[in-house]
Amino acid sequence: MVDAIDESIAVGTFNYRQFFPSSKNAAKFERGLPASAKAVSGTNSAAVKPTPLFKDFADIWFGEKEIEWRTSHKKTVRDDIDKRLIPRFGDMMVGNITKADILAFRADLAKAPARNKTNLLSNPRINKILNPLRQILCEAADRFDFRTPFDNIKQLRVKRTDVEPFSLDEVKKIIDTVRADFKQYFTVRFFTGMRTGEVHGLKWKYVDFDRRLILVRETVVAGEETDTKTMYSQRDIQMSQLVFDALKEQEKSTRLVSPFVFCNRDGLPLDYKNINNRVWKPLLRHLGLKVRRPYQCRHTAATLWLGAGENPEWIARQLGHATTEMLFRVYSRYVPNLTRRDGSAFERLLAANLGHTPNLIPVQGA
Numbered sequence: 001m002v003d004a005i006d007e008s009i010a011v012g013t014f015n016y017r018q019f020f021p022s023s024k025n026a027a028k029f030e031r032g033l034p035a036s037a038k039a040v041s042g043t044n045s046a047a048v049k050p051t052p053l054f055k056d057f058a059d060i061w062f063g064e065k066e067i068e069w070r071t072s073h074k075k076t077v078r079d080d081i082d083k084r085l086i087p088r089f090g091d092m093m094v095g096n097i098t099k100a101d102i103l104a105f106r107a108d109l110a111k112a113p114a115r116n117k118t119n120l121l122s123n124p125r126i127n128k129i130l131n132p133l134r135q136i137l138c139e140a141a142d143r144f145d146f147r148t149p150f151d152n153i154k155q156l157r158v159k160r161t162d163v164e165p166f167s168l169d170e171v172k173k174i175i176d177t178v179r180a181d182f183k184q185y186f187t188v189r190f191f192t193g194m195r196t197g198e199v200h201g202l203k204w205k206y207v208d209f210d211r212r213l214i215l216v217r218e219t220v221v222a223g224e225e226t227d228t229k230t231m232y233s234q235r236d237i238q239m240s241q242l243v244f245d246a247l248k249e250q251e252k253s254t255r256l257v258s259p260f261v262f263c264n265r266d267g268l269p270l271d272y273k274n275i276n277n278r279v280w281k282p283l284l285r286h287l288g289l290k291v292r293r294p295y296q297c298r299h300t301a302a303t304l305w306l307g308a309g310e311n312p313e314w315i316a317r318q319l320g321h322a323t324t325e326m327l328f329r330v331y332s333r334y335v336p337n338l339t340r341r342d343g344s345a346f347e348r349l350l351a352a353n354l355g356h357t358p359n360l361i362p363v364q365g366a
Contacts, residue, residue, distance in 0.1 A: 004100060021096040051095035051144045054136070055086045061136045072222040080129050084109075089133075094140040099149045106130060106156075123156040130155070163330060164292050165300040166190075173287055181253075182279055185262050185270075187246040189294065192237050193301035193319045195229070196294060197221045200269045202261045204254075207247055212239040214247075216320065220269045233320040302327065303334045 001019065008014040016025070052060075058081050066074050088105055089097055109126045113119070121129075134150045141148035166174070171190050178186055189199055197219035206215040214237040219228050228234045239247070250261060258267035276294060284291045298319070305315045312324045321327060 001100060017096065018098055019100075021092060049095070049144070051093045051140065051146070053090065054092050054094050054097065055090035057094050057140050058085065058090075058132075058136050061139055065135075070221060070226050071224045075222075076128075077132050080132060084129055085133055085136075094137060095144055095146045097137060097149055099151070099153065102130075102133070102149055102153060105133075124158050127155045127158070163299040163303075164290070164296055165303040165334070166289075166296065168304065170287075170289060171300060173289075174283065177287060178283055179279070182275075184246040184250040186297070188243055188250075188262075189297035190300055191240055191243050191304075193298045193305075194237065195219070195233075195298060195320075196272055198228070198233070199262060200260075200272070201225060203259045204251075204261055205259070207261060209244070209248070212244055213237065214239060214243075223269070223271070225269075228320075230320070230322075232322045235317060235320050237318055299331070302331055306331060306334060 005014065005019055016023070051057075062078065062081060066077075069077070089101070092101075106126065109121055109129060112121050114121050114125065134153075137150055138148045140146075175183060175187055175190070185199070188194065192199075192214060194202070194214070194216065198216050201218045201220035202214065202216075203218065206217055208215060216228060216233060216235050216237060219226055219233075247261070254261060254263055254267075257263070260267070260269050262270050264270060272294075280294050281291055302315060302319060305318070306312075312327055316322075316324045316327050319327070
């Protein structure tokens with residue numbers, strides 16, 4: 001802060017209120033200054049024109065935006081506003097919050113403990129906390145005519161997370177070993193690519209045995225029935241014979257007791273945390289497999305489809321992607337090993353037409 005003050009004094013843009021917004025002396029230092037001098041360096045006309053307190057405007061913003069969100073997202077945003085943003089910025093006027101304030105807050109978040117108390121907050125989590133702050137201040141800047149302090153503040157870099165799908169042999173071990181009441185559940189997860197909420201929200205009215213289709217129309221998130229994630233998530237998934245047989249078997253257990261295909265003893269949707277902690281993780285440990293999220297079932301379906309040589313556009317539709325872009329970006333490293341799309345076909349083309357002798361290097365794992 002001292003360096004910033006020195007620099008602004010040197011270039012003639014020092015604004016006392018910007019650095020000491022709560023000081024009683026701010027008005028004294030502004031007396032006699034031209035309007036342009038009062039509005040420099042980030043606060044614009046905030047020193048002249050009062051703006052709402054952050055805590056008040058945050059409530060207004062949240063009330064206007066919550067209609068767009070799912071219940072789970074509303075809870076996350078509300079918690080971050082109440083527990084992190086308001087304690088830090090609540091009593092400051094939105095027009096007086098500076099870039100330096102935001103950067104200092106971000107630096108403090110990087111030192112804060114994560115939920116497990118053993119690690120620090122990750123970059124993705126810090127970005128999620130800053131996102132509502134960014135939106136609140138940008139909206140306030142637009143309404144009250146000041147420059148947003150978020151200019152040139154970029155999101156923290158997030159390390160790309162590799163997918164960790166299971167091999168077909170591992171899938172067979174899991175399905176053969178899992179307790180009988182979850183055998184059909186994991187068969188459907190591994191061979192349809194459905195998201196967790198989509199599987200838990202699947203109802204019998206959306207299972208079309210005649211046309212061999214699973215109609216993805218609803219999802220369950222944090223116990224709440226809601227619409228699918230995106231418009232492209234609403235799709236029809238073709239049943240393989242394995243999935244068809246699994247759903248026919250499951251029909252004997254739950255068709256008459258619940259509208260949901262997979263349910264608990266009370267006929268209600270399954271609870272993700274309960275399955276994860278009591279079924280999934282113990283099973284992987286028992287089999288000596290690396291413990292990973294159940295979401296890897298979806299990644300497994302994608303890589304198996306690629307390995308079988310299915311059309312990428314068809315795979316993207318089955319997964320609920322708008323285009324094939326994400327498919328190739330996420331799973332590209334599995335394509336050569338599983339489909340022999342490794343340049344060998346081009347070598348054979350040259351050999352057949354130009355007399356070139358191909359020097360084919362076996363693909364690792366093929």
